[in-house]
Amino acid sequence: YWKDLGVPYVEPTFPHGNLREIGKTQHMADITRSVYRELKEKTKGLGFAGMYFFINPVTMVIDLELVKNVLVKDFSYFHDRAVYHNGKDDPLSEHLFAMEGTKWRNLRSKLTPTFTSGKMKMMFPTILAVADEFKSCLSSTIGDRAGELEMKELLARFTTDVIGNCAFGLECNSLKDPQAEFRRMGKKVFQQSRLGIIKRFASSQFRDVCRRLGVTNTAKDVATFFLNAVKDTVQFRMKNNVQRNDFMSLLMELMKEGKGTDRLSMEEASAQAFVFFLAGFETSSTAMSFCLYELALAQDLQEKARECVREALARHGAMTYEALLEMKYIEMCINESLRKYSPAANLLRIATQNYPVPGTKHTIPKGQTVIIPVHAIHHDPAYYPNPDRYDPERFSEETKAKRNPYAFLPFGEGPRNCIGLRFGMMQARIGMAMLLHNFRFTLSPSMSYPVKVSTANTVYSIEGGLFLKVEKI
Numbered sequence: 246y247w248k249d250l251g252v253p254y255v256e257p258t259f260p261h262g263n264l265r266e267i268g269k270t271q272h273m274a275d276i277t278r279s280v281y282r283e284l285k286e287k288t289k290g291l292g293f294a295g296m297y298f299f300i301n302p303v304t305m306v307i308d309l310e311l312v313k314n315v316l317v318k319d320f321s322y323f324h325d326r327a328v329y330h331n332g333k334d335d336p337l338s339e340h341l342f343a344m345e346g347t348k349w350r351n352l353r354s355k356l357t358p359t360f361t362s363g364k365m366k367m368m369f370p371t372i373l374a375v376a377d378e379f380k381s382c383l384s385s386t387i388g389d390r391a392g393e394l395e396m397k398e399l400l401a402r403f404t405t406d407v408i409g410n411c412a413f414g415l416e417c418n419s420l421k422d423p424q425a426e427f428r429r430m431g432k433k434v435f436q437q438s439r440l441g442i443i444k445r446f447a448s449s450q451f452r453d454v455c456r457r458l459g460v461t462n463t464a465k466d467v468a469t470f471f472l473n474a475v476k477d478t479v480q481f482r483m484k485n486n487v488q489r490n491d492f493m494s495l496l497m498e499l500m501k502e503g504k505g506t507d508r509l510s511m512e513e514a515s516a517q518a519f520v521f522f523l524a525g526f527e528t529s530s531t532a533m534s535f536c537l538y539e540l541a542l543a544q545d546l547q548e549k550a551r552e553c554v555r556e557a558l559a560r561h562g563a564m565t566y567e568a569l570l571e572m573k574y575i576e577m578c579i580n581e582s583l584r585k586y587s588p589a590a591n592l593l594r595i596a597t598q599n600y601p602v603p604g605t606k607h608t609i610p611k612g613q614t615v616i617i618p619v620h621a622i623h624h625d626p627a628y629y630p631n632p633d634r635y636d637p638e639r640f641s642e643e644t645k646a647k648r649n650p651y652a653f654l655p656f657g658e659g660p661r662n663c664i665g666l667r668f669g670m671m672q673a674r675i676g677m678a679m680l681l682h683n684f685r686f687t688l689s690p691s692m693s694y695p696v697k698v699s700t701a702n703t704v705y706s707i708e709g710g711l712f713l714k715v716e717k718i
């Protein structure tokens with residue numbers, strides 16, 4: 246296909262196309278990074294390269310101008326994401342991340358008000374309370390002295406409790422109880438077998454056939470757990486007339502208002518709660534893990550970040566929403582982790598109509614998957630000199646202003662970008678500020694460096710654990 250079109254591509258193998266090593270020796274980030282590196286020069290003037298997911302051709306966008314067209318300028322051609330969903334057999338798959346067309350647009354505009362800065366400010370005290378619990382949990386584990394802790398799991402428990410509290414109004418208790426059901430279920434969704442990863446990709450490519458065959462990607466026990474969690478919460482709130490300023494309340498309103506298909510059913514509401522939970526905890530906790538890892542490697546940067554927290558707290562007298570907004574260096578450190586280790590390694594779209602690629606004789610045909618290789622762009626020396634170096638100064642106002650904004654895409658871009666961006670950044674900032682203010686982190690002799698990336702996780706994350714020496718300050 247690509248050869249006939251005269252488009253540079255990487256030779257595929259049957260039946261996986263370019264995905265042969267996925268979940269085995271490579272993460273999807275490695276695959277797209279190597280295609281990007283090999284073909285960037287050869288695609289000058291064209292702006293894209295060819296790949297294969299199984300037997301299907303996929304367009305990989307390389308030029309940032311074309312990235313902007315796909316995500317923003319020509320959004321009307323690319324409003325859907327190449328994600329499989331099957332509401333009939335797997336109700337939890339019918340969520341905002343996977344929905345298409347008008348149904349997606351209507352729900353997106355209804356859910357957007359949940360994430361305004363005003364709402365973030367209201368949720369701030371809840372997140373702070375979980376951060377305090379996180380601090381107590383670390384303190385009691387290490388006792389008076391320094392101790393070695395596996396921080397990746399602890400951070401995942403922190404974000405699980407935050408999102409459980411803010412989205413469901415539920416105490417997930419995973420900081421207190423590592424075996425808490427919410428944590429167990431969350432883990433199960435992201436840690437997949439190679440077969441599970443391949444099934445996910447295959448179902449995204451052969452959506453109609455899979456729907457006819459009744460293929461599902463959500464494990465039965467996970468589906469039962471989340472459907473019951475939402476049903477119980479809704480029933481409890483209705484019975485006891487509970488009013489809260491959280492995501493669940495908004496969903497309950499959408500279940501009451503509107504007519505016909507406009508009104509959310511219990512299953513549809515559960516699917517939205519499910520995706521907010523999933524999208525909310527793993528991404529943020531991996532971003533924090535990598536940030537902590539880099540700051541443990543570079544003690545001077547860690548000290549600078551700690552100083553930034555101390556100064557803001559001294560100015561405001563306590564950890565307030567306003568103090569948090571002033572912690573610019575913490576934000577720079579998190580952004581640099583999101584650059585170097587973007588939790589979502591790629592963005593996916595489908596062309597919903599034939600798309601003539603500007604300035605070329607080519608057309609992306611209707612139905613074809615389009616991939617934007619975020620991880621590869623974030624490691625391109627043309628945008629980030631010495632890209633494997635961790636350097637928060639890349640996100641100073643001055644340096645940022647000189648860079649093409651489409652070279653930084655951890656939350657995607659355009660109308661279909663991450664709806665939870667503000668919330669994700671807020672919980673990461675609060676978590677990092679609390680950790681650095683109270684503890685010092687150094688490398689542990691029992692861990693090998695540099696850390697490896699897990700090929701079994703859809704999110705770009707550390708293989709095994711992040712063992713660090715943690716010392717009270």
Ligand code: HEM
Nearest residue numbers: 341342524525528529589655656657658661662663665669
């Ligand atoms: C550091 C944290 C986070 C990262 C790195 C992240 C990243 C992303 C990315 C890359 C996308 C796809 C964007 C695109 O295709 O252009 C996305 C979509 C989405 N994210 Fe996040 N996310 C984070 C936190 C959150 C949180 C906290 C929530 C909810 C509470 C959330 C909910 C969603 C949803 C619902 C979508 C689908 C939006 C749509 O299709 O309309 N995310 N996220």
